[in-house]
Amino acid sequence: MAIFEQSRARDPKRYLWMLGLIAPxxxxxxxxxxxxxxxxxxxxxxxxIVFVAIPLLDWTIGNDGSNPHDEDYEALSNDRxxxxxxxxxxxxxxxxxxxxxxxxxxxALSFVDKLGLTxxxxxxxxxxxxxxxxxxxxxxxxxxxxxxxxxxQSAYGHFFVEHNRGHHARVATPEDPASARxxxxxxxxxxxxxxxxxxxxxxxxxxxxxxxxxxWFSYENHLLQAWSMSVVLFGAxxxxxxxxxxxxxxxxxxxxxxxxxxxxxxxxxxxxxxxRADGTFGRCSPRDSWNSDSLVTNIFLFHLQRHSDxxxxxxxxxQTLRSVDHAPQLPMGYAGMVxxxxxxxxxxxxxxxxxxxxxxxxxSLVNVKPPRKRPVEGVGDRAR
Numbered sequence: 001m002a003i004f005e006q007s008r009a010r011d012p013k014r015y016l017w018m019l020g021l022i023a024p025x026x027x028x029x030x031x032x033x034x035x036x037x038x039x040x041x042x043x044x045x046x047x048x049i050v051f052v053a054i055p056l057l058d059w060t061i062g063n064d065g066s067n068p069h070d071e072d073y074e075a076l077s078n079d080r081x082x083x084x085x086x087x088x089x090x091x092x093x094x095x096x097x098x099x100x101x102x103x104x105x106x107x108a109l110s111f112v113d114k115l116g117l118t119x120x121x122x123x124x125x126x127x128x129x130x131x132x133x134x135x136x137x138x139x140x141x142x143x144x145x146x147x148x149x150x151x152x153q154s155a156y157g158h159f160f161v162e163h164n165r166g167h168h169a170r171v172a173t174p175e176d177p178a179s180a181r182x183x184x185x186x187x188x189x190x191x192x193x194x195x196x197x198x199x200x201x202x203x204x205x206x207x208x209x210x211x212x213x214x215x216w217f218s219y220e221n222h223l224l225q226a227w228s229m230s231v232v233l234f235g236a237x238x239x240x241x242x243x244x245x246x247x248x249x250x251x252x253x254x255x256x257x258x259x260x261x262x263x264x265x266x267x268x269x270x271x272x273x274x275x276r277a278d279g280t281f282g283r284c285s286p287r288d289s290w291n292s293d294s295l296v297t298n299i300f301l302f303h304l305q306r307h308s309d310x311x312x313x314x315x316x317x318x319q320t321l322r323s324v325d326h327a328p329q330l331p332m333g334y335a336g337m338v339x340x341x342x343x344x345x346x347x348x349x350x351x352x353x354x355x356x357x358x359x360x361x362x363x364s365l366v367n368v369k370p371p372r373k374r375p376v377e378g379v380g381d382r383a384r
Contacts, residue, residue: 010072011319013064016299017085022049023127023300024089026120027096031103043113046120050127050300055336057296064295067322082319083143086302089131090150093124097153097237104248105241118248122255125154129260130301134318136160148226152233154256157226158201165208166200168314172273172288173281174370178261182270182355182366185344189265190258259338266290266337267307270355271328272367286312286324287358293323294333305334328358 026046033042041048068076076082100121103109109117128150136147136159144160151157162178170176177196180189205223206216214220234249273281273288286308292298298305303318308327310316330337331350341347359365 010076011068012066013299014081017082017302017319019299020085020302021088021092024092024096024124027093027100027124030117030120031099040110040113040116043116044120046123050123050335051339054296054300055333055339058294058333058336061295063293064298065293065323068320073320076320077317079319082317086131086134086318087146089128090146093128093131093150093153094233096124097121097233100248100252101237101241101245104245114248118252119255121153121248121252123259125252125256126259126263127301129154129156129159129256130263130304132159133163133304134302136164137314138317148222149229151226152229153253154260155227155230155234155253156257156260157230158198158223159260160226161205161222162197162201165204166197168284168311171284171311172268172271172367174272174367176268178264179268179367180265180270181369182352183348184269184369186262186265186341186347187344190261193261193264194257262338262341263304263334265341266330266334268367269351270366271358272365274365284311286327289327290330291324291327292330292333292337297333297335301334305330328354 026049030043030045033045034040100117103117104114132147132150135143135150138144138147148157148160151159167176167178170179172179174181177193177200180186180193184192201223205221209216209218209221212220217224219225230253237245237249267290268288269290271288271290273284276282289307289311291308292305294305303321304310306321306323308324309321312324313321331354332340340350355366356363
């Protein structure tokens with residue numbers, strides 16, 4: 001009993017972290033709830049929970065400003081309970097996808113109901129990328145492989161390479177495709193980030209393999225490892241349930257990827273790292289990522305919203321992340337911010353003044369689209 005009391009003293013939210021498994025549970029619940037209630041609205045339970053219930057709970061319950069004590073850091077980091085909260089996400093996620101395969105293949109289910117189920121699975125897929133994000137930052141061999149497995153449902157395996165070695169190196173600079181620029185709408189950002197991240201991951205892994213003297217088609221290629229898991233997963237689903245599940249599988253994967261990239265948009269919009277005297281960018285600090293302490297969303301997303309501390313200290317496990325006073329603060333949790341981002345005029349009305357206030361009104365400190373390089377005078381003439 002004393003051990004449990006000590007654990008709760010180190011982390012008052014300790015037993016709330018299991019609520020993070022509500023996300024993969026969304027994939028398991030639609031069918032039983034529809035049968036029990038007779039209401040088809042439960043096919044849409046994923047977006048209802050994420051975009052309605054959670055923002056309302058954030059507004060009702062408010063923020064959590066508590067931080068772990070320095071003397072508890074090692075004990076919290078090494079407590080395997082927190083790891084199992086993320087490990088359990090995976091079997092629930094894939095079992096829900098398997099159930100969805102049965103329902104997609106069933107001709108008795110209407111198109112609208114299948115669409116609702118697909119959106120729900122897409123939400124789970126997107127939040128599954130968050131579980132992969134936590135696992136992928138770890139040095140343990142098992143957790144890195146679990147990260148790639150978690151990305152299989154969204155077919156977004158290149159995130160494993162690009163996020164850790166690309167995004168974290170270039171975050172809050174114009175060179176980072178996943179850092180939204182000031183004035184850039186979500187709908188312009190999405191294709192730039194998705195295709196830019198894919199290109200970057202390809203280059204990063206190609207160069208890594210070349211340094212090791214390995215060819216692209218090598219079993220050590222992290223991209224091929226991650227993508228092969230999607231091929232196996234989707235291939236097994238298609239073989240078992242038939243080709244009629246293909247459009248639903250593709251749509252839920254796309255929704256998951258779009259949800260992840262929308263969160264990327266929120267996390268760094270308009271923020272720019274400070275420059276050194278030589279013009280290069282300084283080390284990433286908590287001031288270079290938007291932060292939110294909305295309690296419910298933080299529990300739901302394993303402290304993803306404490307993004308400022310995560311980028312400043314990427315080796316920290318989610319349970320040890322801190323809220324930093326000098327980090328820019330979002331007006332609401334990610335769930336509400338994703339909805340706001342979908343309407344660019346509303347987004348800019350709310351966030352642009354916060355970006356400018358963060359830099360004392362100095363627009364030269366803001367991350368804006370870099371100007372196009374002008375051709376050197378006379379080069380075009382010589383080419384002709």
